[in-house]
Amino acid sequence: MKLEILLVDDDPTVIFMHKRLLAKSIPASNYVVANDGSQALEYIITNNSTDTNYLIFLDINMPVLDGWGFLDAIQEYDIAARCYIIMVTSSIDNYDKQKAEEYTQVIGFLRSPFNFKPA
Amino acid sequence: MLNGRFLVIDEDGSDFAAIKGLLSKEGVPVFHLNSAADFSPAIDFNPSFIFLSLANKNSIESIFTIKQHFKNLPIIVVADSGNNNLLPQAMEHGACEYINVKSAEQLSLQNIISIALSRNKYIAELEEGARDFESIKENSINAIFLNLQNGTILEANKGAEQMFGYTVEELRKIGRQGIVDLADPKLEKYLSTRAVEGKVRGEITGIRKNGEYFPCEFSSVIFRNSLGEERVSTIMLDISERKKSEEEKDILIRSTEESFSLIDKELSIVMYNNQFAQRYKAFFNKEVKRGDNIIDYVLPERREIVKEIYKKVLAGETLETEITVPGPDGINHVYLNRFKPAYDNNNNLYGVFVSSIDITARKKAQESLEASEKRFRSLIENxxxxxxxxxxxxxxxxxxxxxxxxxxxxxxxxxxxxxxxxxxxxxxxxxxxxxxxxxxxxxxxxxxxxxxxxxxxxxxxxxxxxxxxxxxxxxxxxxxxxxxVSAQKKAKDLLEASEIRYRTLFHLSPTPMFTYSDETFEFIEINKAALDFYGYTEEEMRALDVITIRPEYDQEKTRQNIERNRDNDFYQLHTIHEKRDGTIINVQVYNNKVVLDNKSLRLVQINDITPVIMMEEERERANNTLRQLNEQIQKRAEDLEASNTELRKIAWMQSHLVRAPLARILGLIDVLEEKDDELDFDVMLMKIKESSVELDNVIREIVSKTDVVNTGQ
Structure with missing residues (x-):
């Protein structure tokens, strides 16, 4: 089974920092960048392969299709079972975290800024 | 040898002398008169023969005179060569023989007298016959014509004048075409038959002078007169009365509902009316014909019975039978048949007269009457x-x-x-x-x-x-x-007692009550409680009615209400009444229909609900106040909700919008702290600056929104 990583955020600075952190944490990893939920959705539907799992770093507030919209949209596809999503947000609103827990695909909730150093 | 008494009428006496001489040998009495005008009852003789001298003046007229006095007496005229010319005239007028006294000697006077006697008898007979015939002709009510084949009328009798209204002269002038309908198609046939066979009889249409057409029976015969000329004698008979009578008889027979038939001794049908024909046609689908045997028109199973009936009737009995036979309409018909012996004019038995009438309806009516009688008898008896x-x-x-x-x-x-x-x-x-x-x-x-x-x-x-x-x-x-009606009487007595009881209850009831007429709306009875309630005396209240006990503005509505509920045995409604002191009161009215003494009344019970209404109004006012308070609270809550929404927006901005640039700045600082040589320091600085400016803007916006919440604008 292969693993593909998607970085989904409209903020280039955040993408920049994600890339740096990934380069350090998982040096050999490949990733795909999407600027909003709709681009990410289009990518995984177009390149859907049953032997691939997706690890998605998903921002909440984005233009066109936000993080919640993306989560709702993938429920219609069988691909949802192969998506592993980590919500990444600067929000400190607990409501966002509670809402994220309602989606089975969400495996983590990170508040930026963050690093992969042990806490 | 001659017998008789002889009279000679001779003016100059010469002929008398000659005749007397000729008769002298016979020894018979001979008398003499100068003229026929000398006849007188006083002259006492009774001649058997008269000799009349033609040499007399007015000798021909004398023949008439003689005939008036001595009817049928033979007249022998005495002629000589000087008056021979008068002989035919004299013979025509009644002389039966003549004698020339000069040649008489050569003849036997006896022969002459004998011939005269025979001829006179013959003439008398002829004249009698002619008179009879003339009398018949003149007295006949039939029209008798002597005419020609071409229709020319030569003679006509009085009967013809009376029948057609023309005189004989007029009839001669107009001929057949004036008195017979030439358009009658039978005429031509009759004329040709007469021309061939010499005679014809039949019926034809005549035309009177007044234009009336009428039916005639006629007979017409061609003959030749003594001169050998062809003549036609025609006799016409006005049969309009007979025709009318026949038609009436026909109507009579046709109109009767009975069927008639005449059956002869051999049981053949001789005569029958339409009803008979129709009935048998309906039964047997066969045209009845004269000569048919009546037994052929009897149902096979009844033939022997019917034959027996005819046998008895032909023996002189009169019988009546009633038979039921299925009709062509599918239902049974009952006929009453009467059989009577029929006799001819000489009172000889001719056959049987049968009349029959359909008595189905009568029978049914009778049966129904009997059933009805039975039913009523049963009703009466039970x-x-x-x-x-x-x-x-x-x-x-x-x-x-x-x-x-x-x-x-x-x-x-x-x-x-x-x-x-x-x-x-x-x-x-x-x-x-x-x-x-x-x-x-x-x-x-x-x-x-x-x-x-x-x-x-x-x-x-x-x-x-x-x-x-x-x-x-x-x-x-x-x-x-x-x-x-003992039970009813008892019940009525009880009812009256009960009525008194209830009347007492009505008057003593503490509830205001009254009754009013359903028609006039007038109060009939008012109890004391009602008088107290309204404040009227009984007289005052009776001056009002169930409409005017209301305030004027409500009266029309009340009238409509009452009309609408007129057929309801009970209804209740909330309305307003007016007391004597002008107080308007709210009342609940319970209105019942009652019948008392055969009059339709309404019993009304009044319940004053003014206090209840007042309480309800008070409650309504309190409710209004509460409603207003609630509205204020609601408004306040809405305002608070609006503030909260703003506050939530501020919290969201703080959580998302403030945290986003701040997180970026913190992240960038973390990156800088790594001191990576490959990092472009200026780019990093610029990113930090951008995020800082963004953070500054967000904070300003939050401050602005907070002001909105605080000021409520």
Whole structure:
């Protein structure tokens, strides 16, 4: 089974920092960048392969299709079972975290800024 | 040898002398007169023969005179060569022989007289016959014509003048074409038949002078007269009366519902009317013909019976039978047949006259009448109504079984007695008046109520009617019909008692109540509570009605309400009334329909609900206040909700918008702290600056929104 990583955020600075952190944490990893939920959705539907799992770093507030919209949209596809999503947000609103827990695909909730150093 | 008395009429006496000489040998008396004008009853002779000298003046006229005095007496004219020319005239007018006295010697006078006698007899007979014929012709009511084949009329009698209205001269002028309808198609046929066969008879249409057409029967014969000329004698008979009578007879026969037929001794049909023909055609689908045997028109199973009937009738009996046969319409028809012997003018038995009439309807009516009679008899006999019939003496002629059953008297105990016999003594006077009244008013139904005495001595209250039907055939009685109303009487008494009780309750009730007429709306009764309630005296309140007890502005609506509820036995409604002091009161009205003394009334019960209404109004006011408070609270809550929404927006901005640039700055600082040489320091600085500016803007916006919340704008 292969693993593909998607970085989904409209903020280039955040993408920049994600890339740096990934380069350090998982040096050999490949990733795909999407600027909003709709681009990410289009990518995984177009390149859907049953032997691939997706690890998605998903921002909440984005233009066109936000993080919640993306989560709702993938429920219609069988691909949802192969998506592993980590919500990444600067929000400190607990409501966002509670809402994220309602989606089975969400495996983590990170508040930026963050690093992969042990806490 | 000659016999007789001879008269010679001779002016100059020469012929008398000659004849006397010739007769002298015969020894017969001979008389003489100078002229026929000398005849007088005084002359005493009775001649057997007359000799008339033609040498006389007016000798021809004298023949008439002689004939007037001595009818049928032979006249022998005495001629000589000087007056021979008068001979034919004299012979034509009645002389039967002539004699020339100069040549008489050569002849036997006896022969001449003998010839004269024979000829005179013949002439007399001829004249008699001609007179008879003329008389027939003149007195006949038939028109008799002497005419030619071409229609020219030569002679016509008085009958013809009367029949056609023309004189003989006019008839001669107009001929056949003026008196016969030439358009009659039969005419031409008749004329040709007559031309071929010499005679014809038939019927033709005549035309009178007044233009009237009429049917004629005629006979016409061609003959030749003594001169050998062809003549036609035609006799016409006006048959309009006969035709009319025949038509009427026809109508009569046609109009009768009975079927008639005349059957001869051989049972052949001789005559029949339309009904007969139609009926048999309907039954047998066969045209009835004269000469058919009547037995062929009888159903096979009845033939022997019918033959037997004819046999008896031909033996002189008159019979009547009633038979039921299925008709062509599918239902059974009942016929009443009468068979009578028929005789000819000489009273010889000719055959059988049969009349038959369909009595199905009559039969049905009779059966229905019988059934109805049976039904009514059964009704009377099983009814609880007692019926007593009385004659003009008021004596009982019939009592129904219920009379015996309910009063206990056997019919024989009351028949022939007067009803007073079982009338309560208190009511006997009235009963007598009632029956007198009935006797005086035939056909009028009189109602009564009385008490009768039962056989066991108890009284029974009865109610009934008596009607004088003495004049009605089949009834001929005073019909007295009554029923036991003891139970009703008791019930009524109880009802009256109860009514008094309830009336008392009505008047003593603490609830205001009144009754009013359903038609006039006037108050009938008002109880004391109502008078107290409204504040009126009874007289004052009676001056009002159920409409005017309301304030004026509400009266029309009330009238409509009452009209709308007129057919409802009960209704209640909330309305307003006005007291005497002008106070308007709210009342609940309970309105019941009641019938008292056959009048339709409404009983109204009044419930004053003014206090309830006031409480309701108070409650309504309190509710309004509460409603206003609630509205204020609601408004406040909405305002708070609006503030909260703003506050939530601020919190969201703080959480998302403030945290986003701040997180970026913190992240960038983390990156800088790594001191990575490959990092472009200026780019990092620029990113930090951008995020810082963004953070500054967000904070300013938050401050601005917070002001909105605080000021509520």
């Amino acid at each position: 009814s609880e109504d007692m019926i007593v019939l009385m004659d003009a003496n008021r004596e009982v002629t019939y009592v129904s079984p219920s009379f015996t059953k309910l009063l206990g008297y056997q019919p024989e105990e009351v028949l022939g007695k007067r009803p007073l016999h079982f009338t309560h003594p208190e009511d006997q006077q009235d009963a007598l008046k009632l029956s007198t009244n009935a006797l005086n008013t035939p056909g009028v139904k009189l109602n009564y109520r009385t008490k009768v005495v039962k056989k066991d001595g108890e009284y029974m209250h009865v109610e009934g009617t008596i009607i004088n039907q003495l004049h009605v055939d089949g009834v001929n009685a005073l019909v007295n019909n009554f029923i036991d």
